[in-house]
Amino acid sequence: MVIHERRVAGSLHCCTCQKISPKDTEPRTSILDGQPHNWMCTGSIPTTRDEVEGPLEKYPPRIISRIILKKPVKCIILLLFAAYLGISIWGATKFEQGLVLRDLVTDDSYYFRYSEVNTKYYSSRFPISITIPQTLKYSDENTWSKILSLQTKVRMQKALLVMNLSIG
DSSP: OHHHHHHHHTTBOTTTOOBOOOTTTSOOSSTTSSSOOSTTOOOOOOOSHHHHOOHHHHHHHHHHHHHHTSHHHHHHHHHHHHHHHHHHHHHHHSOOSOOOHHHHSOTTSHHHHHHHHHHHHSOSSEEEOOOOOSOOOTTOHHHHHHHHHHHHHHHTOHHHHHTTEEEO
């Protein structure tokens, strides 16, 4: 817009950017008489704001300000905003699906492949280590049965199930 305004203030043609003489001062006999053609060179430098503003800049502020200042319109706007706010709060409380970044990226992206491998091979649970102070003979089947029974007992603990911990 600034470039356009400078072009208009300098009386320059919009395509050739050559100086244009006003219609009144220099009559033209033909298109090729040394001056740029008068085509696309209408108007003069605006002197008032109304000459610069178009219809979409003039009328909406006048019309909207008259409409909004009426009490019934104010009430309707407040009711629409309250309904919008209420639906937004209700939707936010009922929102069940979390933000899964894997669903937001394309299937051929690096992050999608990384996320697939990460969920397949690495669980999001926390491991629990159980330390046995004695030396065990792992080749003995009795020892393995005791270890497996200990794992099942620990897995059945409700506190560990709630915390999503990994045993084993």
